[in-house]
Amino acid sequence: MATVFLSPSLQVFNPYITGSGSEADFMNALADAMIPGLLLNGVQLKRSDRGGTVADAIRDSNVYAPDLHVALHSNAAPDGMDGQIQGPEVYYYAKSEAGRRAAELIAAQLSQVYPYSDAVDLIPVTDELAELTRTKAPAVFVEVAYHDNVQDAQWIENNLPAIADAINRGIADYLEIPYSETVGTQLGRVTLSSGTLNLRTAPSMNAPVIGSLRNGDIVVILRTLPDWVQVLSGIGSGYVARRYIERG
Numbered sequence: 001m002a003t004v005f006l007s008p009s010l011q012v013f014n015p016y017i018t019g020s021g022s023e024a025d026f027m028n029a030l031a032d033a034m035i036p037g038l039l040l041n042g043v044q045l046k047r048s049d050r051g052g053t054v055a056d057a058i059r060d061s062n063v064y065a066p067d068l069h070v071a072l073h074s075n076a077a078p079d080g081m082d083g084q085i086q087g088p089e090v091y092y093y094a095k096s097e098a099g100r101r102a103a104e105l106i107a108a109q110l111s112q113v114y115p116y117s118d119a120v121d122l123i124p125v126t127d128e129l130a131e132l133t134r135t136k137a138p139a140v141f142v143e144v145a146y147h148d149n150v151q152d153a154q155w156i157e158n159n160l161p162a163i164a165d166a167i168n169r170g171i172a173d174y175l176e177i178p179y180s181e182t183v184g185t186q187l188g189r190v191t192l193s194s195g196t197l198n199l200r201t202a203p204s205m206n207a208p209v210i211g212s213l214r215n216g217d218i219v220v221i222l223r224t225l226p227d228w229v230q231v232l233s234g235i236g237s238g239y240v241a242r243r244y245i246e247r248g
Contacts, residue, residue: 001042001043001044002042002043002044002067002175002177003043003044003045003046003064003065003066003067003068004038004043004044004045004066004067004068004069004070004171004175005045005046005047005048005057005060005061005064005066005068005069005070005137006031006034006035006045006046006047006048006070006072007047007048007054007057007061007069007070007071007072007131008024008027008028008030008031008047008048008071008072008073009023009024009027009028009071009072009073009074010024010048010050010052010053010054011023011024011073012024012025014074014076014147015147016074016147016153016156016157017083017147017148017149017150017153018150018153018154018157020153020157021157023073023074023147026074026147026156026157026160027072027073027074027144028050029160030072030144030156030160030163030164030167031047031072032218033160033161033163033164034164034167034168035047035218035234036185036187036218036220037164037165037168037179037181038168038171039220039232039233039234040180040185040220040232041168041172041177041178041179041180042177043171043172043175043177044234044235044236045066045234046060046061046064046066046234046235047217047234048060048061049214050216054130054131055130057071057131058130058131058134058135061135061136061137062135062136062137065136065137066137067137067138067175068102068137068138068139068140068171068174068175069131069135069137069138069139069140070139070140070142070167070171071129071131071132071139071140071141071142072142072144072167073141073142073143073144074143074144074145074146074147074152074153074156075089075143075144075145075146075147075148076146076147076148077146077148077149082148083146083148083149083150084149085146085149086116086119086145086146086149086151086152087114087116087119087120087121087145087146087152088107088110088111088114088119088120088121088142088143088144088145089120089121089122089123089142089143090103090104090106090107090110090120090121090122090123090140090141090142090143091103091123091124091125091129091132091140091141091142091143092122092123092124092125092132092139092140092141093124093125093126093129093132093133093139094124094125094126095126096132096138096139098138099132099138099139099140100124101174102138102139102140102170102171102174103122103140104122105170105171105173105174106140106142106166106167106170106171106174107120107121107122107170108170108173109166109167109169109170109173110142110144110163110166110167110170112166113159113162113163113165113166114145114155115151115155125141129141142167144156144163165181185220186220186221186247187218187219187220187221187247187248188218188219188220188221188229188231188245188246188247188248189216189217189218189219189245189246189248190213190214190215190216190217190219190240190244190245190246191215191244191245191246192214192215192244193215196212196213196214196215197212197213197214197240197241197244198211198212198213198240199211199212199213199231199233199235199236199238199239199240200238200239200240201238201239202239203225203227203228203230203239204239207239210235210236210238211235211236212235213233213235213240217233217234219231219232219233219240219245220232220233221245221247222237224242225239225242226242227241227242227243228240228241228242229241229242229245231245
């Protein structure tokens, strides 16, 4: 089974020039949009903790040992060039041949959806970006576009499903698996005031527990029963109490 670790930005202090949210807001929304496509195409995944740090994400990824680590970010120009740079940039560790191949494939897919295909850059790094140099798995660091540029920020905001699908296709190409779009998929979000939600093998409180879902986790709804919902999640398929799943 192919596996991926998603690590959306934690940078709540990077506002979009449009005033509609932060880098963390939109990159977590992008991860939300990517998850159903990955799950329904047979990719198991884990996601970094929204309340954690980059170090936590690296540690959790190294424990999970995925086939690919994918960091999701949006960019800002250096001081004095605010708003003057555009385009996606896909970074990889220069010493990782697998990372380079994953970056090339994701960049190729992004060039199909970004308005200026020749503006998509592929960038090797040697000692920056810890999520590339300290992760054990091959890794890519996707800067989707520039959030301090009005056109780029609006493109991200208005095209999250298409961007998610493009990155997913690049991931699938890297993993060498077929990929199909997920039009019409019914999604749900785990809604908890505290603790975690048990995923069980059957719709019964006595059924064995497969694992636990966290507040905010995205799931694909497969079947609805009076008190239970069968879902597909990053830890597998199973049943959860219906009252803790918000549809949408």
